[in-house]
Amino acid sequence: MDHFLYRDGTLYAEDVPITEIAAAVGTPFYVYSTATLLRHFRLFDEALEGIDHLVCYAMKAASNQAILKTLAKAGAGMDVVSVGEYLRARAAGVPGDRIVFSGVGKTEDEIRTALTGGIRQFNVESEPEMEVINAVALDLGVVAPITVRVNPDVDAKTHAKIATGKSENKFGIPIARASEVYAHAARLPGLEVVGIDVHIGSQLTDLEPFRLAYAKVAELTERLRAEGHDIRRLDLGGGLGIPYTRSNEAPPLPVEYGAMIKETLGHLGCEIEIEPGRLIAGNAGLMVSRVIYVKSGEGRDFLILDGAMNDLIRPAMYEAHHDIDPVQEPAPGTERRPYDIVGPVCETGDTFAKQRNMPPMAAGDLIAFRSAGAYGAVMASEYNTRPLIPEVLVKGDQFAVIRPRPTFDEIINRDTIPEWV
Numbered sequence: 001m002d003h004f005l006y007r008d009g010t011l012y013a014e015d016v017p018i019t020e021i022a023a024a025v026g027t028p029f030y031v032y033s034t035a036t037l038l039r040h041f042r043l044f045d046e047a048l049e050g051i052d053h054l055v056c057y058a059m060k061a062a063s064n065q066a067i068l069k070t071l072a073k074a075g076a077g078m079d080v081v082s083v084g085e086y087l088r089a090r091a092a093g094v095p096g097d098r099i100v101f102s103g104v105g106k107t108e109d110e111i112r113t114a115l116t117g118g119i120r121q122f123n124v125e126s127e128p129e130m131e132v133i134n135a136v137a138l139d140l141g142v143v144a145p146i147t148v149r150v151n152p153d154v155d156a157k158t159h160a161k162i163a164t165g166k167s168e169n170k171f172g173i174p175i176a177r178a179s180e181v182y183a184h185a186a187r188l189p190g191l192e193v194v195g196i197d198v199h200i201g202s203q204l205t206d207l208e209p210f211r212l213a214y215a216k217v218a219e220l221t222e223r224l225r226a227e228g229h230d231i232r233r234l235d236l237g238g239g240l241g242i243p244y245t246r247s248n249e250a251p252p253l254p255v256e257y258g259a260m261i262k263e264t265l266g267h268l269g270c271e272i273e274i275e276p277g278r279l280i281a282g283n284a285g286l287m288v289s290r291v292i293y294v295k296s297g298e299g300r301d302f303l304i305l306d307g308a309m310n311d312l313i314r315p316a317m318y319e320a321h322h323d324i325d326p327v328q329e330p331a332p333g334t335e336r337r338p339y340d341i342v343g344p345v346c347e348t349g350d351t352f353a354k355q356r357n358m359p360p361m362a363a364g365d366l367i368a369f370r371s372a373g374a375y376g377a378v379m380a381s382e383y384n385t386r387p388l389i390p391e392v393l394v395k396g397d398q399f400a401v402i403r404p405r406p407t408f409d410e411i412i413n414r415d416t417i418p419e420w421v
């Protein structure tokens with residue numbers, strides 16, 4: 001559920017007409033709904049009620065500081081995957097002891113910055129990384145809290161580019177080697193082992209892969225405890241999928257996910273961390289774009305937009321589907337017709353949708369890409385020297401630009417030309 005609904009024939013973000021934002025900031029832009037962000041965060045928080053837990057928002061999904069602060073004020077921790085994200089979370093006011101640091105290639109500098117600034121835990125992905133964290137911690141005279149990310153070798157049944165829990169993926173250590181790796185960690189004086197971490201992929205639409213993975217984590221918890229490790233925290237990763245189409249079968253709800261967690265892991269008495277990203281931000285954001293031209297081709301019509309693959313890359317990168325709606329609601333009974341909906345970039349991959357049924361559209365019309373809040377703005381680039389598009393946050397009847405559109409001068413002046421050119 002989200003807060004982007006039609007009122008009197010116009011699409012609104014909460015109590016603000018999209019047309020009003022478009023007039024104020026120009027197109028294309030991203031717009032997020034505070035109420036939707038908070039609703040999704042609370043669904044997870046409530047799903048884990050009754051057990052000690054922390055919902056660490058995976059900020060790579062949408063990392064604007066206004067979004068981070070909104071969620072942190074509601075009680076969220078953060079899951080970061082780079083020192084840039086760590087510093088961004090800190091700048092948004094998130095305390096270090098509510099930030100977990102994930103990622104397969106943390107550098108020594110990144111580890112040093114996080115250890116100096118304060119961190120809840122590192123989710124360690126390899127033995128070489130463990131050695132580096134230990135060395136940095138000893139150098140700083142501190143002890144680094146860690147979990148080890150285990151790879152449970154389960155098939156997440158999602159898009160291959162975002163499946164992470166099979167043994168052939170680059171993530172984590174094989175669960176079969178866990179005893180050895182935990183024994184290694186226990187010998188390193190700069191580390192304090194606090195738990196186990198697992199994350200099997202993104203956009204999962206079925207609970208079964210999670211259940212399989214978490215059952216393996218439960219077994220491993222008992223085994224590692226028997227081997228003398230104080231396993232008191234389980235980080236279960238993110239990955240719960242969202243409905244990208246209205247017609248789609250609905251993915252499991254956070255409440256069902258939470259019940260499954262309690263069922264598989266509740267008896268262990270561990271603190272539970274989860275790292276949802278997409279489900280919190282995905283349906284809390286739209287990308288709004290304007291039709292520049294309607295072009296009639298051989299047997300098909302194209303809607304050419306001012307938004308492109310550099311602004312929202314998911315269709316080009318993952319063959320992702322986004323529902324696309326006109327901002328002006330068509331009159332009931334309006335006949336729909338198929339359009340190919342494309343951006344202006346010189347690549348055939350710059351296609352958002354093929355033969356999508358829409359009401360008749362004209363140049364100047366606004367359209368909204370739904371479910372664009374996660375992995376949208378954060379994956380944007382300035383390919384074709386197209387400026388990063390603005391982000392807008394709505395709360396009730398207020399809206400604010402939370403990242404302005406850069407000027408062309410700002411973009412162009414970032415280059416420096418050596419004297420000898």
Ligand SMILES: *Cc1c(COP(=O)(O)O)cnc(C)c1O
Pocket residue numbers: 058060061079102103199201202203237238239240275276277278279374
């Ligand atoms: C990407 C990622 C997440 C978030 O995944 P979503 O599908 O957005 O919920 C959480 N944890 C880790 C380690 C990740 O890499």
